[in-house]
Amino acid sequence: MVQVNADYLKLKAGYLFPEISRRIQDFNSKNHNADLIRLGIGDVTEPLPLACREAMKRAIEEMGTESGFRGYGPEQGYLWLRESISKNDYLSRGCEISADEIFVSDGSKCDSSNILDILGKNNKIAVTDPVYPVYVDTNVMTGRTGEANANGEYLGLNYIPINSENNFEAQIPKEKFDLIYLCFPNNPTGAVATKEQLTSWVEYAKNNNALILFDAAYEAFIKDDSLPHSIYEIEGAKDCAIEFRSFSKNAGFTGTRCAFTVIPKSLKGKAGQEEVDLWSLWNRRQSTKFNGVSYIVQRGAEAVYSKEGQIQIEKLVGFYMDNAQIIKENLTSAGFEVFGANNAPYAWIKTPEKMSSWDFFDFLLEKANVVGTPGSGFGAAGEGYFRLSAFNSRANVEKAMQRIVEL
């Protein structure tokens, strides 16, 4: 019989979102007419921006002509999109990131997983706790961890707590790690990293020859002008950081699929005593395993940077951030302790009266018919917290808040 990858068996059985679905189903079977409002899963809800739709329609028409038809595109993405990204997301903020350091892909979720393909098996790895579960699970699947303990912490992974005691700042470790995952603005806590904090991280990485994997999927939600949108705004980051970005949250591309990863040419790793540049390995990996994002979708992504596109995505992001503000204000006035939600579409709520995250989930589901996400699903340090997302219609957010406030 064929052997399976037994590392998959180490994954915790009750993964977060299936367990949420199970509890919702259970609730629905007992309460047939309940009007549930879902502020749980981090998916956007508003329609695609017009500029993106128009660009995609034009691209489809082009594909229907002899001269405009395109087959396989470059594995790295079309140069016009990469140049647009370089100019608008990086050069405009003083980051010297060139088009050929940008790799277009069909998602940050897969890029942040696939990156492990080009990294060794014996790196000492650190993640924050709570954390986006993808970083942890992909390390488990690829055999980079041992088994999980009762709290769900994996042997061989190192956890950097971010919680109210440290003001949701990822503290610089005393230990030496080789690979560190950071995500700011943070999913799930909505916390942000200041320029000073990221500077300390870059210094740490340079002093320890470490690599930072920086997930900036939520940079568009930053309202505070003093906060960095990219890790490359920090001097020296080009020598120690890879950045992941996505059109999923800023432009509503969760169902359309387009993202990109920045691998500076100056980034180095080691194979034995030999120095190797990571750019070449990633380029080789993408060329072999990936055949690019569709022309149509890349034209849609390019339109994000047009004048109309910029206005439309600003409005889109603003809409969700107004939701976040409504959530924060209502819950705060109802006596909850609420973190995040100022520069991120997530409110991170301390559960009242030391309730566990899952008890609070059941409580909100039954008493307010509102679905959120238990903090403990994002890691042991998320216990006692609860995530509400701003991705919903205004009417639903207002109704959900009214119900919670009236409890």
Ligand SMILES: *Cc1c(COP(=O)(O)O)cnc(C)c1O
């Ligand atoms: C939504 C999200 C992404 C984006 O993933 P895509 O695969 O590009 O849709 C990346 N990182 C985090 C932390 C996210 O929440």
